[in-house]
Amino acid sequence: MEETRGISLCDGLRHPLRSVSGSVEEYIMLHKDTFRTALQKICVKRKVSNVEDLLSEKTTVKPKPRFVRVNTLKTTTGSVIEVLSKMHKVDKDDMVPDMLVLPPGTDMHKHPLVTDGKVFLQGKASCMVAAALSPKPGWKVIDACAAPGNKTVHLAALMNGEGSIIACELNKERAKTLQHTVRRSGANNIETVIGDFLNIDTNDPSYAEVRAILLDPSCSGSGISTERLDHLLPSYSIGNCMLWRLLLRHICTSRIQYENLESALCVHTTLSSS
CATH class of the missing domain: 3.30.70.1170 (Sun protein; domain 3)
Structure with a gap:
């Protein structure tokens, strides 16, 4: 069933659609004729008479x-x-x-x-992020969009609990989840900063010691399309792209202040279990 839904949505979205904001249900209902036409084409292609026959097909997921x-x-x-x-x-x-x-x-x-x-x-793709950054024990690292904190505490583990991590999170409620994750991990080298990473004063001498930055903006959901469809909304994808570009530009323009910066990993994420 999930496979069929995915096919119908993707097929329907090949046509130009007006951008809207709101729930997935509202978006689908607004363009129901487009999706109905796409489903009819799929039925013809699969040589079945109705959608119910499509749903009864065996999947090989x-x-x-x-x-x-x-x-x-x-x-x-x-x-x-x-x-x-x-x-x-x-x-x-x-x-x-x-x-x-x-x-x-x-x-x-x-x-x-x-x-x-x-x-x-924690999913494999999520774990690959900190592993790819490969911070060394003793480094000072910034996690720019830290909540819910799984990647943050993974960084701490890779650093053997040595050095320091500045974990930035703009949303106060998500910051609570981040702090809970840090406590559960037992990491004692993580400083939580509730605020916008873009507002960090890179002229502050303490940031000259930063050796690596992990930038993984909030999930667009595009990597788990069979499990959630929110990312199909234009308002979701555009918002995440803009955030990613702003953060990346901040790192690039500030690199001269981060004198010891050796590594900056920017991930346009498709993850939810961050």
Whole structure:
């Protein structure tokens, strides 16, 4: 069903549509004739008489494995494997250090390893961000759009809890989630700044020590289109692109002030579990 919906929406959106703001439902209803026509074309192509026949088709979507990241600030990968292997098949990810792969459908939400902050339920793509930045122990790092904090505490783990991380978050409610994530991780080298990263005074001498910046603006959702469709709204995609460009320009124009800056990773994200 999800596959069919995705096809109909994508097919329908090939036609020029007027930009609107609002819920996905309102957007679809506004252009229902376009989508109905697209569905009819799909029915003809699939040689079925109605939409119900499309929905009854068997899908071949491969179930996604459950990825978890070991929080090395509190435990070791070996210890976690020893515990989890008693109940599940556990594999090490071949790309991201300290990431484990569990069978699809594995529910870890109430597992003591998760509630104690020893393991984080974090997608592989999300974990690749901090790993790609590869901060060294002792560095001073800025996370420009930090909440909900999974990437922030991953940075802390990669730095072995050494050095310092300035975690910026504009939204006060999201900042509370960020602070909760930091507490759960056990990281003690993270300073939370509730405010706009764009307003940082780069002439402040303390920022001259910054060695790396992680820039991952809030999710557009385009990477998980089978799970949520909000990103199809023009107001979503345009807003995220503008934010990404503003932040990138700020880093580029301020680089001369960040005298020791060695690495700046900018991600036009498609993630939700940041």
